[in-house]
Amino acid sequence: MGYDLYQGNSFQVLEEEFEENSIHAVVTDPPYGVVEFQTANVEKMREGSGGVWRIPPELDGNKRKPLPRFTTLSESDKEDLRNFFRQFGESVERVLRPGGHVFVACTQLLMHEVSQQLDEAGLERRDVLVRETKTLRGGDRPKGAHERYDMVSSMPRVYWEPWLLYRKPLEGRLQDNLDNWQTGGLRRESDERPFTDLLGNGKTPKEETQIVKNSHPGGEEEAEAHPNLKPQKLMRELCHAALPLREGTILDPFMGSGSTIAAAHALGYDAVGIELDETFFEMAQNAIPKLAEVPTEIEKRDDVEEHRTQSRSLSDFGK
Template identity: 50%
Template structure:
């Protein structure tokens, strides 16, 4: 077994983790901050609403709960809550990452600017943004209660992409080459000798076969996660950390590629879900590792 799953608050765990001990972080945090609190998760599991809305059935299919991202509005208090959460987290990430270590962090177009400011203020370098091309059910709705009156309007665009921020702990060595030799970090792994890692990735929704294994509301597909995890370790060596492990998709991707990884999840139910799911998710698509390195 090349991975560890830990049931703990990632802030506490990272405080106690030794410095310069993680090669890369790949994670999808609770961006509303509120929706993954114990109180709101209890409401979700009881189907009693709260931040989690239960979408209507679509084409005869029951849809999974989605967080009400509109609760994060432009009030100074809401912005400050998100900023403070991520600057505190970013400082801990800075501590545990090796020099040159990258962070791939999922975001939303509504919040990525706040998160970017927080992580930069925590001392991390912004290195770009990964665009995951995927259509979601979020956005595209008419004004609530006046759908017929304003039938030709939409409140916000329907989401057709998902931004993933890319950050790096500053190098400790004078060049990337020297940093790679010392820390095995500082660059990104190429898709092939002729094809660099690119910041635009076509991605479908998470397949039902994966959701049946891990029914986490924010589960990301294995084909996408394996691309990120591979890119995060430039020499295909080191340790991947997912401090908001959720249903285990990052850890399963690392396991599928034979990389060492650590997943930290505070919620006991999600932690148990990941424990059960990681071995099964990692065994899906056994040819994907070969494809990662042959594509292009």
């Protein structure tokens, strides 16, 4: 039970380091707009001066997280996005075992583009999970005419986040695939309740954001959390569902500050994380062990407690 972290371009790392059919599930939050994590835009975000990042106004003296503005993508940015997600789909399709699931955080505006590329890469669409979460995206009055059109919003205020659920096609029936590859289904929450597609998980708790801030390699002066840090409760719920028999390795090819890897580790699962940006990579290295210690209700489930105890006793014996 452990995790391996790689710094680099995930497409290259997957091609060079991973065999076909070696990964059981992918749980990831990719750079949806592609451009927002290019060096120039990351620098602008870190300086707080815009670019593709919208820096929301401070409310009650509280600094808010930057949000990427996907409405600014040009036709050629969208073409880059399609190529990026086609490459993502093909890379994960190769390394996944038959029946391996792929959970992909997405955004309302680009969900159709991402889905089309995953379909064309040979993955099969299974569902769209709804994570209830209030963001500051949308809901604005017309720019420059707030007073004249005080009862008009340009688009809805966003209160949910879509997670696309895909699967590499099964080999044979589900039971054959489970026998041969330990993948194909989703782990139930309990005997009575299956995993559901409504994830009522809310915001990332301040304690978790603080852990990531404190993990910044630049120390207190530069301490800035990753703008897309996901909550442990949500990530543990997804990692739990991703391994139907509690066996195997979970991959996050865009790990950011490491929330997926921490969640898998907290459940006693093996994980692989890949991150391009050096600062985020170092943040993840420092943050993962601490995020994995954050208590949530998921690890109180009977099957999770049992699995954690078993994996701990194996690692005690150095296996």
